[in-house]
Amino acid sequence: MTEAKRRIVILTEGLSNPINAKTAVSVIRYRTEEVVAVLDSTVPPQTTQRLFNVGGNIPVVPTLAHVPAADTLLIGIAPQGGKLPQAMRAAVLQAIQRGMEIQNGLHEFLSDDPEFAAAARQHNARLVDLRRNDEHDVARRQNLRPDCLRVHTVGNDCCVGKMVVAIEVTHGLKAHGVDAKFLATGQTGILIEGHGCPVDAVVSDFVNGAVEKLVLAHQHHEVLLIEGQGSLIHPAYSAVTMGLLHGCAPHALILCYEMGRTHVNGLDHIPLLPLDQLIALYHTVANVAHPCRFIGVAINSRRVSDAQYREERARVERELNLPACDIFRDSAAPLVEAVQSLRTASCN
Amino acid sequence: MTEAKRRIVILTEGLSNPINAKTAVSVIRYRTEEVVAVLDSTVPPQTTQRLFNVGGNIPVVPTLAHVPAADTLLIGIAPQGGKLPQAMRAAVLQAIQRGMEIQNGLHEFLSDDPEFAAAARQHNARLVDLRRNDEHDVARRQNLRPDCLRVHTVGNDCCVGKMVVAIEVTHGLKAHGVDAKFLATGQTGILIEGHGCPVDAVVSDFVNGAVEKLVLAHQHHEVLLIEGQGSLIHPAYSAVTMGLLHGCAPHALILCYEMGRTHVNGLDHIPLLPLDQLIALYHTVANVAHPCRFIGVAINSRRVSDAQYREERARVERELNLPACDIFRDSAAPLVEAVQSLRTASCN
Secondary structure, rough: OOOOOOOEEEEEOOOOOOOHHHHHHHHHHHHHHHEEEOOOOOOOOOOOOHHHHOOOOOEOOOOHHHHOOOOEEEEEEOOOOOOOOOHHHHHHHHHHHHEEEEOOOOOOOOHHOHHHHHHHHHOOOOEEOOOOOOOOOOOOOOOOOOOOOEEEEOOOOOOOOOHHHHHHHHHHHHHHHHHHHEEOOOOHHHHHOOOOOOOOOOOOHHHHHHHHHHHHHHOOEEEEEEEOOOOOOOOOOHHHHHHHHHHHOOOOOOOOEEEOOOOEEEEEEEEEEOOHHHHHHHHHHHHHOOOOEEEEEEEOOOOHHHHHHHHHHHHHHHHHOOOOEEEOOOOOHHHHHHHHHHHHHOOO | OOOOOEEEEEEEEOOOOOOHHHHHHHHHHHOOOHHHEEEOOOOHHHHHHHHOOOOOOOOEEOOHOOOOOOOEEEEEOOOOOOOHHHHHHHHHHHHHHHOOOOEOOOOHHHHHOOHHHHHHHHOOOOOOEOOOOOOOOOOOOOOOOOEEEEEEEEOOOOOOOHHHHHHHHHHHHHHHOOEEEEOOOOOOOOEEEEEOOOHHHEHHHHHHHHHHHHHHHHHHHEEEOOOOOOOOOOOOOOOOOHHHHHHHOOOOOEEEEEOOOOOOOOOEEEEEEOOOHHHHHHHHHHHHHOOOEEEEEEEEEOOOOHHHHHHHHHHHHHHHHHOOOOOOOOOOOOHHHHHHHHHHHHHH
């Protein structure tokens, strides 16, 4: 990850919706100054503000030729299974032929693709496969500093806001002078933060260990906000969630969920659990690793009206006895305060 | 995996104890007719019966030269982290130079080692890395046959007998005419059964999917006995255990534990949970995937007297209200009967 400012085009070809393009949306949100355009030939030219509700006047362009100054192509999607869609190959190849750096967070590695690898050699283009790793450490649950507070965002499903909540709470704590640090555990977080651990691409025997190593390397900070992945009830990804939860052995959890979602994303035959049952499940499983409790709820209310959100927030606060908020509709302040309260309680 | 009878030497150099050499012990137990010797220059020549309490007159030899007829060298250990001990390199290289096939279940792949790979090419030796896989399917929890009974062995720790219990219950069911099938999920099980899924070497996003695929491929059988791995309370391996548990979505669980063990193997600062709490934890987590209950307890009593075992068995049966047995000291009959009872109940 270079420190010099990049000029990034984000490729979302044919998949410019909030679920598939969540990597694009978050990179636009947190790396705004580096993003010069979004590339999707299947939607009319417009701003990313119009397309994704973020990014202001950043343009959505139909071809790479529209952004001659761009030096980096970033694959802006996060599909189940992590394969590169066929429709994206042409744009990736063009970018390679222009000598651009390609940032790829998919499970499918571009540097393993003979056509891309050959083109990259020929045109001196750099292929960065963010998920490539060689983690081989096993967790031992030792040497965790008790005075570094570990807060972990968990959810009832994928794509509910676990990463953005961790980032926004980190920002909120920093604004209050707390030495807080966001720990990225997925491709998008790593793109935003510049480093982290791609836990879902680590060999399963070493997931807990890779996460523990990440925590041990950063526990000189006062508070760690550790990005969650998947959910304990996800048919496909519960192993990832479990390794992350036990690897980071959190003191505190923040529950993230999206209003209106009733079933696992993409698996309409798998109903989600009621929040109280979900909290009980996470509480039981987390406490195997370390004494841990929920300190707040992050409501993703993007699909509902303000009135519906206000009603939901009141209900959640009342029924679960936890502070709750939509970090974008309101702010992360209630969650920041919850972390601060826990710090105060720990010091006394 | 060839069908022709192999002549196997099992390498346990310097690690001929029940925990480290568990792969050796189980291969000797279930592939007795194929094992010609155990290779360990650090122990006196003796029989494997004396060294491991299994295998009859199979000799333990100090050098490969003692077994000129052997055509296969099997790495007989399962260390934490899965690396090849330095002390084993010489014997592996000698075997390669003899043109033998090397069966390796470690995380460290022999075919990635430049010295071994070059020697194998030169001497036409086959390097089989059992854990190498390219699993890339995500689980969907669909198309599971309700009339195929899925029974999963789980434990309070590593090395407590989850694999042997699954095998012995499979054998017991077959002896009663039931079409039962053992599904191997680890290196030793795969060596014994000839196929399976090395779940702990699968990339974490695909663990649940790899296990589900294994189940879907074998659900034409009446009963599947799915080998467990690690434990939900293991600091290092809980992600593996979770992916396996949710990927196979069992109807029934058998709890395996070793008498006298108080802490996680190799992690003396991590106490094990009392059995009733452990059962509650597994029950909660398993029922996320599929309605599931415990049907029996497998007691590993290798370290205690017969009287101590009898007392423990009575206590466990009384307190947990489940049939219990040591499958080797007694037999797996109580567990076989428990599976049969469940089948009868399901049919009515």
